[in-house]
Amino acid sequence: MTDTVSAILDAAEERIRGAGYHGFSFRDIASDVGVKASSVHYHFPAKEKLAAAVARRYTDRFVEAVDAEVAQGADVVEAWRHVFRTALQRDGRMCLCGALAATSHELAEEIRVEVKRFFELGIEKLQEGGLDRASAVRVLSALEGAMLTANILDDQSIFETGSSALVA
Amino acid sequence: MTDTVSAILDAAEERIRGAGYHGFSFRDIASDVGVKASSVHYHFPAKEKLAAAVARRYTDRFVEAVDAEVAQGADVVEAWRHVFRTALQRDGRMCLCGALAATSHELAEEIRVEVKRFFELGIEKLQEGGLDRASAVRVLSALEGAMLTANILDDQSIFETGSSALVA
DNA sequence: ATTTGACTATCTAACGTTAGATAGATGGCT
DNA sequence: AGCCATCTATCTAACGTTAGATAGTCAAAT
Numbered sequence: 001m002t003d004t005v006s007a008i009l010d011a012a013e014e015r016i017r018g019a020g021y022h023g024f025s026f027r028d029i030a031s032d033v034g035v036k037a038s039s040v041h042y043h044f045p046a047k048e049k050l051a052a053a054v055a056r057r058y059t060d061r062f063v064e065a066v067d068a069e070v071a072q073g074a075d076v077v078e079a080w081r082h083v084f085r086t087a088l089q090r091d092g093r094m095c096l097c098g099a100l101a102a103t104s105h106e107l108a109e110e111i112r113v114e115v116k117r118f119f120e121l122g123i124e125k126l127q128e129g130g131l132d133r134a135s136a137v138r139v140l141s142a143l144e145g146a147m148l149t150a151n152i153l154d155d156q157s158i159f160e161t162g163s164s165a166l167v168a
Numbered sequence: 169m170t171d172t173v174s175a176i177l178d179a180a181e182e183r184i185r186g187a188g189y190h191g192f193s194f195r196d197i198a199s200d201v202g203v204k205a206s207s208v209h210y211h212f213p214a215k216e217k218l219a220a221a222v223a224r225r226y227t228d229r230f231v232e233a234v235d236a237e238v239a240q241g242a243d244v245v246e247a248w249r250h251v252f253r254t255a256l257q258r259d260g261r262m263c264l265c266g267a268l269a270a271t272s273h274e275l276a277e278e279i280r281v282e283v284k285r286f287f288e289l290g291i292e293k294l295q296e297g298g299l300d301r302a303s304a305v306r307v308l309s310a311l312e313g314a315m316l317t318a319n320i321l322d323d324q325s326i327f328e329t330g331s332s333a334l335v336a
Numbered sequence: 337a338t339t340t341g342a343c344t345a346t347c348t349a350a351c352g353t354t355a356g357a358t359a360g361a362t363g364g365c366t
Numbered sequence: 367a368g369c370c371a372t373c374t375a376t377c378t379a380a381c382g383t384t385a386g387a388t389a390g391t392c393a394a395a396t
Contacts, residue, residue: 002374002375004375004376017273018271018273018274019190019271019273019274020188020189020190020191020270020271021188021191022187022188022190022191023188023189023190023271023274025350025351025352026351026352026353027350027351027352035375035376035377036376036377036378037352037353038353038354038355038376038377038378038379039375039376039377041352041353041354042374042375042376043375045353046352046353047352047353092273093273094270094271094272094273097320098270098316099270099271100320101270101316101317101319101320102188102262102266102267102269102270102271102316102319103186103187103188103191103262103267103270104262104319104320104322105185105186105187105260105261105262105319106186106187106191112320115320116320116321119317119320119321120321133329134329134332137317137326137329137330138310138329138330138332138333140313140317141310141313141314141316141317141326141330141331142306142309142310142313142330143313144312144313144316144317145308145309145310145311145312145313145314145316146309146313148266148269148270148309148312148313148316149269149287149305149308149309149312151269151270151272151273152265152268152269152272152280152283152284152287153284153287153288154272158305158309161301161302161305161306162305162306162309162310163309164302164306165306165333170340170341172341172342193384193385193386194385194386194387195384195385195386203341203342203343204342204343204344205386205387206342206343206344206345206387206388207341207342207343209386209387209388210340210341210342211341213387214386214387215385215386215387
C-alpha cells in the first residue's frame with residue numbers, strides 16, 4: 001500500500017467519523033491528501049469502494065488491537081473497552097462503524113457488509129473470551145452507546161460512566 | 169401546524185433516520201410530500217432549520233410518550249426502554265437523535281443544540297425517576313447502543329438482549 | 337385587500353465520475 | 367548498453383446531474 005492510498009484512507013476515515021458517509025466528497029479527500037479528485041478515483045473507482053475499504057481497515061486494526069491486549073493477559077471486556085476509549089480519546093470522534101451503522105438503512109450493500117462484520121466479529125470475539133452471547137451483545141452495544149453519548153455531550157468522561165457497569 | 173408542514177417533518181425525520189443529515193435533499197422531501205422543493209423552502213428556509221425542527225419535535229414527542237407511561241405508573245427505566253423499542257419496531261430505523269449524534273462532529277450548531285437536548289433531557293428525566301446520574305447515563309447509552317446494534321445487524325431481538333440488563 | 341402557500345423558473349456551486357494526456361519507473365528484447 | 371512497450375500515478379478538463387437557495391407569479395383563504 002502506497003503512502004497516497006493510506007493517506008486517502010486516513011482522510012476518509014476521519015471524514016466519515018465526523019460527518020457520515022454522505023458527509024464527504026472526493027474533493028474533500030483530495031484536498032486533505034494534497035492530490036486531485038481524479039487521483040482518488042484512480043485508487044478507489046467509486047465512493048462505495050472507498051468507504052468499504054475504510055471500514056475493512058478500521059475493523060482489522062480494531063480487532064488486532066484488542067487481540068494484542070488479550071494476548072498480553074487483559075480481560076476481554078476491558079480490552080474492548082480500552083480500545084474503544086482510545087479511539088474516542090485519540091480522535092475525539094465516533095467509532096467509524098458506529099457512525100456508519102447509525103445510517104445503515106440506506107447504506108450500500110458493499111459497505112453494510114463491512115460494518116456488519118465489525119459488530120459480528122466483536123460479538124464473536126467476546127464470546128471466545130468466555131461471555132455468553134447475550135453478554136457479548138450487551139457489552140458491544142453499551143460501548144457503542146457510551147461512545148455516541150460522550151460524543152454528542154462533548155464529554156469524554158461520559159464514556160467512562162456509560163461503560164462502567166460492564167466489568168462483572 | 170398545517171398538514172404540509174407536518175408531512176415535511178415526517179418525511180425529513182424518516183430520511184434522516186435512514187441516511188443522516190447529509191443523506192437527504194429538499195427534492196427528496198418534496199417528492200415524498202408531493203410538493204415542489206421551493207415549497208419546502210417556504211416553510212423551512214434552510215436545511216439546518218428543517219433538521220433542527222425535526223429534532224425538536226422528535227424529542228418533544230419522545231419525552232411526552234415517556235412521561236405518559238410514567239404517569240400511568242410504569243417504572244422510569246422500563247418506560248424509556250419501551251418508547252425506544254416502539255421507535256425501533258414501528259419504523260425499523262435508528263433513533264433520530266442517535267443518528268444525528270453519530271455525526272455530531274460536523275453538525276451545525278443549531279442542530280447539535282437540539283440533539284444535545286434529547287440526551288440531556290433523557291438523563292434529567294431518568295434522574296427525576298430516582299436514578300443517580302451515572303445510572304441515568306448508563307441507561308440512555310445502553311438504549312442508544314442497543315438500537316444501533318439492532319439496526320446494523322437487522323435483528324430487533326438484539327435490542328431486547330442489548331438492553332436487558334438495565335432493570336435492576 | 338392582504339396574507340398564505342403553493343407554483344415556475346432559475347441561479348451558482350458542488351457532486352461523482354470519466355476521458356485524455358503526461359511524466360516517470362520498470363523490465364524484457366536486441 | 368540502448369530501445370521500446372507497458373505500467374503507475376498523477377494531472378487538467380469536462381461530463382451530466384443534483385445540491386441548496388432565491389425571485390417572481392398566482393390563486394385561494396382570511
